Amino acid sequence: MEPTNQQPFELTPFELTKEYLEKIQTAINQQENELIIAEMDELYPADITNILYELEGEEAHYLVRLLDKKLGAEIITNLDADDRKKFLKNFTAMEIAEYVDVLDSDDAVDILNEQPKDISEDIIGLLKDREQARFVNDLMHYDEDSAGGLMQKELIKINIKQSITECIEEIRRQAEDVENVSSVYVVDDESILLGRVSLKKIILAKRGARVADIYDENIVSVKTTAKGEEVADVMQKYDLEAVPVVNIQGRLLGRITIDDVVDFITESAQEDVQAMTGISEDVEEDDSVWRLVRSRLPWLIVGMFGSFLAAKLIASLGNIIQITATVSAFIPLIGSTGGNVGIQSSSLIVQSLADKSGIDIPLSERLWKVLKVALLNAVLAGVVAFFGSLAVDGADVDLSLTVSLSLFSVVLLASFMGTLTPLALNRFNINPAIASGPFITTTNDLLGYGVYLLIVYLLM
């Protein structure tokens, strides 16, 4: 790897180039094992994971099997769930079991949950580490997106009656299994969580000190049943690096570390964006063509049906009103402004719903504010629409007034629809982000055309 820290914006980490990749592929195909091992030795596990994404299944299998089990396990953990599932199809149950044996229990369970039930049972049966098998069996009962599903069993706990010297002994005993420790959890005889002691305090403690004298009782914990979002909110709010997970009696069962939660936060942000843009499955640009099409069609077709309703409405109103080219010229203005206002309104509400601090805003107060913002926007949009319309060939003052008045109504209506739809979805426990997508645009379109043609009918 060439040293690349010449440019001011460069980070120390490794950047994957096409040349480097080809070199590794050649080495794999010619089975130059020593070269491969030496090269991988220079890299961080996360960088090796990025190389795997670019290799063929068999090449990737060959590469990982060459490496130390612990390193291989970490590389596999770093893969995205979908890719990992495909990747592990090249591995036997025995091979997978070797990695599951050395993983943190939360990562082990993730991998097992991705396998078909019979294979995951085979793998558990093949585990050499019986404690790990027990951990994994415990964790597999929890819902994947709950605190129980996110937690790992590996943690260091100490009885409140013990001394700091015993505590250090305990750390030594568990040191190999438990990585990233910054605190030791304090429990009573029934394993009920009482507090924590930071490693810093342990280092600075006097020789004879007892855990009871120096531990910190102020500890935030979450229940196994807490939702992933709640765990993320709590860790973010209280700036926690790790949060202990307890059962309903308060017994310490595991812990969740911040790195898992950061991944959770980015994933949910991505899911929300996909929901808002009318993509119905969790896809990425490099998924298969068919999967990409399938993820996009449902909302496209819902949107099209909305538009057919609009078409039916306009065509049948055409029997009553004379819809000239000039009248129809403003249909896009009505539709797209309504859509834009609706999306703006709903995205503000979705964001506000996601932020759970503080007191819930009462509905009446919320709507009163929406009314004020909507009125101002509607007046300004109406004025712009009046003068804008005058500039269109064939539009007289009457039609411009009609357009302006319609737009005023559409902005008001769309603001309320955009506010109420996500609130309603949220009430029924549906992700309110989907309301910002084609759904709200379509509804607003229909409303808008109705209002416009009604006003055309009444005024002209």
Add this chain to the structure above:
Amino acid sequence: MEPTNQQPFELTPFELTKEYLEKIQTAINQQENELIIAEMDELYPADITNILYELEGEEAHYLVRLLDKKLGAEIITNLDADDRKKFLKNFTAMEIAEYVDVLDSDDAVDILNEQPKDISEDIIGLLKDREQARFVNDLMHYDEDSAGGLMQKELIKINIKQSITECIEEIRRQAEDVENVSSVYVVDDESILLGRVSLKKIILAKRGARVADIYDENIVSVKTTAKGEEVADVMQKYDLEAVPVVNIQGRLLGRITIDDVVDFITESAQEDVQAMTGISEDVEEDDSVWRLVRSRLPWLIVGMFGSFLAAKLIASLGNIIQITATVSAFIPLIGSTGGNVGIQSSSLIVQSLADKSGIDIPLSERLWKVLKVALLNAVLAGVVAFFGSLAVDGADVDLSLTVSLSLFSVVLLASFMGTLTPLALNRFNINPAIASGPFITTTNDLLGYGVYLLIVYLLM
């Protein structure tokens, strides 16, 4: 505070109720200082911050001034930047200096940067802790969104020549200033970063061990000039709790902790969503009416101007083609399907651009895949459109064919526009997320209407 851990989904943390808030407000207005202090003593700083959001400026000032300086400083740090700026208007420079004195240097700089220049200079002059004044003066030179602007000066470093016993002495010396330590950084005589030692290793080290024997050379660092997004990517990729920041020579200058980066990640996700939904300022539901209106108008008006262009196009084509009510009835279908496809395409690309792992997909490969997905979507949408159109009053087979063919073209065009626009914006260093907003909808609308009416003209 009532104990509320009866329900299974409840977290241990405090939930703010209207009753509790009224109790605190009454206590403030009647200056029942002991009651207030006793109540706040039960809460975490983050919970007190949430109470501040609900109080009037003077009430909040009164409450915070009652509390211990260190606690007050933490509460103030938890506030959102905008709210903090408003909140601190009730404080004198001397009062603010008392909090800045006890804050971590990165948080101190954030507060100072929010103040007018003359006030922030006054505050620095009033600091009692001269080391803090020096830290803050150092940090204020960096761009707020760079690693230099995100880092704090507080960290524990140790010379590679020292022993573990000396290292523990160093931790003891700096323990009060530096919170959340999980590693000690190892440097040479020139303060060049060489590696790190985890506190776990220090606890488990033999008495006589030397730093040089046990430290870990594999350490990821970032340069002061690295962008916030890059820091977030690196910490996420390598699962880091803290990352050291070095200058171009590799000298250790500070560190960035994961909690600051988590905030950064959520903020950028929010900004992207706002950009995508056509909101041009960073606003929240509880901002002022005027601010909310102002953040929404620019893109609304851009969208309206696009629609006026569409109106001009349709009205002037009306002189050549006969635009009947039935023909105009399908204008919404063309516009909204084009808009939806464009947004779906662009959001996939925006997401793919944000994910920087792996090799960049070459443009030709990207477009080839877009073409395949677009063709499939276009054929399916075209078929649905043909049969859907037949169901609209007055639409014959000819018109349905026209609609179907137009929709086919619009889906193809919108897919390419939706892909190329964010790529182009990204090339010019503009946030590609804005391309998913009204901008792309408007462009696609215009293209779509043109194609539709052209085909109407050619076929009918």
